[in-house]
Amino acid sequence: MRDALAHWQRAFGAAIDGAATLPALRGDAATVARRFGVYRNNVRLARMAALRNAYPVIAALVGDAFFDGLARRFASTYASTAGDLNAYGAAFDAFLAAFEPAQALPYLPDVARLERAVHVAWSAADSAPFDVARLASLDAAAQAALRFTVRPGAHALVSRWPIAAIWNAHQPDAPHGFDFDAASPPYFALVRRDATRVRVDTLDAAAHALFVASAGGAPLADALDAVVAAAPHADAGVVLGTALRDGWFDDAPAG
Amino acid sequence: MLPVRAGIGLRHPHHREFLERQPPIGFVEVHSENFFGDGGRDLDVLGRVRADHAVSLHGVGLSLGRADGVDPAHLQRLARLVARIEPAVVSDHLCWGAIGDAHWNDLLPLPMTPAALDVVATAVSRVQDTLRRPILVENVSAYVQPDLADAMPEAEFVAQLVARTGCGLLLDLNNVYVNALNHGFDAQTAIDAMPAVAVRELHLAGHFVGPDCVIDHHGDRVCDAVWALHARFVAQHGARPTLIEWDTDLPTLDVLLEEAAHAQRILDRTRESVDA
Numbered sequence: 125m126r127d128a129l130a131h132w133q134r135a136f137g138a139a140i141d142g143a144a145t146l147p148a149l150r151g152d153a154a155t156v157a158r159r160f161g162v163y164r165n166n167v168r169l170a171r172m173a174a175l176r177n178a179y180p181v182i183a184a185l186v187g188d189a190f191f192d193g194l195a196r197r198f199a200s201t202y203a204s205t206a207g208d209l210n211a212y213g214a215a216f217d218a219f220l221a222a223f224e225p226a227q228a229l230p231y232l233p234d235v236a237r238l239e240r241a242v243h244v245a246w247s248a249a250d251s252a253p254f255d256v257a258r259l260a261s262l263d264a265a266a267q268a269a270l271r272f273t274v275r276p277g278a279h280a281l282v283s284r285w286p287i288a289a290i291w292n293a294h295q296p297d298a299p300h301g302f303d304f305d306a307a308s309p310p311y312f313a314l315v316r317r318d319a320t321r322v323r324v325d326t327l328d329a330a331a332h333a334l335f336v337a338s339a340g341g342a343p344l345a346d347a348l349d350a351v352v353a354a355a356p357h358a359d360a361g362v363v364l365g366t367a368l369r370d371g372w373f374d375d376a377p378a379g
Numbered sequence: 380m381l382p383v384r385a386g387i388g389l390r391h392p393h394h395r396e397f398l399e400r401q402p403p404i405g406f407v408e409v410h411s412e413n414f415f416g417d418g419g420r421d422l423d424v425l426g427r428v429r430a431d432h433a434v435s436l437h438g439v440g441l442s443l444g445r446a447d448g449v450d451p452a453h454l455q456r457l458a459r460l461v462a463r464i465e466p467a468v469v470s471d472h473l474c475w476g477a478i479g480d481a482h483w484n485d486l487l488p489l490p491m492t493p494a495a496l497d498v499v500a501t502a503v504s505r506v507q508d509t510l511r512r513p514i515l516v517e518n519v520s521a522y523v524q525p526d527l528a529d530a531m532p533e534a535e536f537v538a539q540l541v542a543r544t545g546c547g548l549l550l551d552l553n554n555v556y557v558n559a560l561n562h563g564f565d566a567q568t569a570i571d572a573m574p575a576v577a578v579r580e581l582h583l584a585g586h587f588v589g590p591d592c593v594i595d596h597h598g599d600r601v602c603d604a605v606w607a608l609h610a611r612f613v614a615q616h617g618a619r620p621t622l623i624e625w626d627t628d629l630p631t632l633d634v635l636l637e638e639a640a641h642a643q644r645i646l647d648r649t650r651e652s653v654d655a
Contacts, residue, residue, distance in 0.1 A: 126494045130446035132527060133478045133487075140483055150524040158591040159522040159561075167483045204482040207440030207453045208412040212484075247416020250423075276417065320420035 140167050141203070171199035174209040178243045179216060181294045182236055185229065194223065210247075214240060231285035238287045238324065241279040241315040245322045248277030253371030268345035272338045272373040277317035280327070280335045288313035288326040316372060325370075330358035334367055381406050381433050381467045381580060381620035385642035387635045388437075388624045394424045396632050401431060404639060406467060408435040408622050414464075415456045425464060433467040435580070435622070436460065437549075443502040443516065444475035444489040458509050468580065468620075470515035470549045471506075473499065473537070490525035491536040496543075503544040515579050516540065517549035520557040520586075520595035534572035541577045548573065551582035552608045553595060553624075560593045566608060575616040583609060583642060584624040598627035600638060610645050618646040 135147035140163050149156045172195040176183055183191040198219050204212050217236035220226050253275070259267060281287065288311065292298055312332035314325045327335070333354035337347035348360040367373070384405025389397055391413070407428055414425050414436075428434060438457060441449055461469055474486040489495055499516075507513055518533065537548060550573060552566075559566035583606075585599025601609075601623070613619065623638040 126446055126498060128527060129490060129492065129494050129498065130478065132490060132525065133446055133475060136487060137478060137481055137483060140485075141481075148526040150526040155591070156523055162522045162589075162592065162594060163483075163485060163487065166485050170484055204484050205480055207442060207450060207477060207482055207484065208415050208456075209484045210412065210415070245419075247419045247421065250418035277419075317419065320423050 140164055142200070168196065168199045170209060171202075171204065171212055172196060174212040175199070175216065178210075178213050179236060179239045181239055181291050182216075182220075182232060184294045185232065185235065185290070186226070190225075194220070194226065197223070210243075216240070231283070231287065231290065234281070234283040234285050234287050235290055238281055238283075238291055238313055238315065241281065242291070242322050242324065245277030245279065245315050245317040248275075248317050250319070251275045252375040254368060254373035254375050256368050258375075259368070268343060270344045271341055272344065272347075273376060274335065274339045274372055275316060275374050277315065277322070278335075278339070278372060279315045280332060280339070281313045281315070282332070283311050283313065284309045286311045286326065288324045291324045314372075316370075318371065328355065328358075330355035330360070330363045331367065334360075334363050335372065338367075338373065381435060383618045383620055383646065385639040385646060386433075386435070386620060386622045387639050388622060388626070389428065390626065390629055391421070392629055393632045393635075394421075398424065398427055400632070402632070402636055404432065404636065405643070406433040406435055406620060406622075408437050408624075411436040411438040411457055411460055411469075411471075412440045414460055422463070429464050429466075434464055435468045435470065435620075436464065436466040437517075438469070438471035439486065440476065440484065441471040441502070441506065442475050442477045443471055443473065443499050443506070444495060445478050445502075446475075446495075446498055447478055448498070449502045449505060450477070454506060454509055457506075461510050461512075468515060469510060469512065470517055470580070472517045472519050473533075473540075474519045486519045488519065488521035488523060488525055490527040491530045491533055492527050493529055493531075496531075496536055496539055500540055500543045503540065503546050507544065507546065513544075513546055515547040515549040517551055517582065518554050518573075519551070520554040520561075522561060522592050522594070524562055532572065534569065534574070537577075538574045541574055546577075547579035548577045549580045549582060550578045550612075550619075551584070552612065553582065553584045553586055553601065553605050556602075556605050556608060557586050557593045557595045560588075566604075567611065570608060570612060575612070578616070578619055581609065581612065581619045581621045582624055583621060583638075596627050597624050600634075601641070606641070606645070609642065610648075613645060613649040618649045621646060 132147050139146045175195045217233040220236050221233040226232055312327040314327050330351045333350045337350040351360040351363050382405045386406035389407045389409050472486050474489050476483050476485050476487055555569050556566045583601045584597045587594045587596045621642045
């Protein structure tokens with residue numbers, strides 16, 4: 125009876141999730157109950173390890189003991205929805221925003237969003253940067269109509285907090301401490317993947333506008349207009365040149 | 380086919396050192412799901428490892444025993460990885476870890492009922508049809524024993540699964556040993572009951588003796604009793620590709636290579652006795 129198997133499996137899963145009633149198991153009840161705890165523990169620890177793997181900067185910011193508490197609470201609240209635990213924890217930012225003991229560090233949810241983007245970028249598709257010579261080969265009308273596509277894994281974030289600087293300060297090879305102007309939010313961060321390395325940069329408003337417009341499919345003329353709208357004193361050509369040099373855009377055929 | 384030698388499980392903290400040293404090892408096994416991404420460094424590393432070593436893709440997430448059938452999206456990602464890496468062998472476990480939308484990402488014990496046999500045989504056939512190759516199915520350790528009517532011994536379940544699907548077996552000797560201690564049976568008798576001719580790979584690992592049961596934590600050296608089971612199996616049935624698995628409290632790469640060298644000596648001894 126496949127139904128009996130499904131029923132038993134659902135009961136087993138519910139018991140891992142905390143239900144008091146265990147599925148049908150052989151042996152005396154007290155021993156079985158203690159041993160069933162191994163599964164509850166394994167599942168919780170695996171989820172906690174997945175969170176630690178995806179959110180190392182949050183762990184560095186709050187310390188190991190506090191992070192374990194966060195992860196334990198998250199793991200008991202949020203089910204896994206995929207057979208690959210690397211996908212676990214996407215809602216960590218929302219959890220942090222609502223978690224009362226974490227309110228003293230109001231930048232944690234935005235750092236978590238950044239770390240999620242980094243985590244995704246690590247395994248994004250490989251790609252080659254847009255070849256600047258291609259742009260030079262186009263006439264002015266074709267340049268204006270060109271629609272860039274951003275590299276797989278590239279992702280822009282806006283925050284009241286200097287999250288890119290925070291992230292970079294907590295990388296293994298980072299110098300100690302970092303400088304930022306706390307009085308000038310919003311802060312713009314860009315996550316992007318080179319061949320095998322993820323980078324996180326702080327952008328200014330002009331560069332952020334170029335990225336967002338390009339990622340949204342705007343033709344280059346409109347994207348450069350967006351740069352000027354966001355930062356009237358910016359030199360849009362310089363902003364574009366920096367983006368091309370840093371390899372924001374994909375070399376795949378663009379419209 | 381894997382070379383009939385000893386191999387090691389390659390985990391993330393050893394990636395760089397492994398590529399730099401290129402240690403002489405029979406094969407390398409990785410967890411398939413850790414390479415399910417579209418690209419990036421981990422896949423790049425695996426491709427470079429694959430250039431010089433036989434690679435075994437060992438899954439922990441297919442959930443072959445889930446009553447509602449394997450997740451097609453998971454299977455497609457595995458198929459993409461298999462096409463990319465062209466591994467020597469693909470394996471997963473005789474267990475379940477999900478049903479419906481809920482996943483526990485663990486190797487949960489399967490009731491060995493005729494209905495479960497139908498479920499697993501259907502799943503294995505589907506995976507093999509998709510991958511266009513036979514897979515290996517591994518026995519798992521268990522801390523509790525399902526109690527459903529009509530259950531059969533694991534060896535009988537496995538023999539029928541092999542007969543129905545043509546899959547091979549990945550026999551984890553430590554898992555049999557752990558289960559024997561936890562559930563009070565003789566490990567050697569249980570191994571003798573398995574269809575040895577279908578066994579294409581052996582797993583060895585360490586375990587932890589806890590207060591309530593023995594836990595298969597893959598966090599220690601292989602114990603003497605499990606080495607003895609390994610020596611006996613290969614003496615009786617011939618050498619098989621043998622993997623050292625280590626997942627928690629990962630030691631240095633050298634410790635893994637020492638354990639693999641130990642396994643290799645056992646395989647070599649058998650080969651010498653066969654040659655003589």
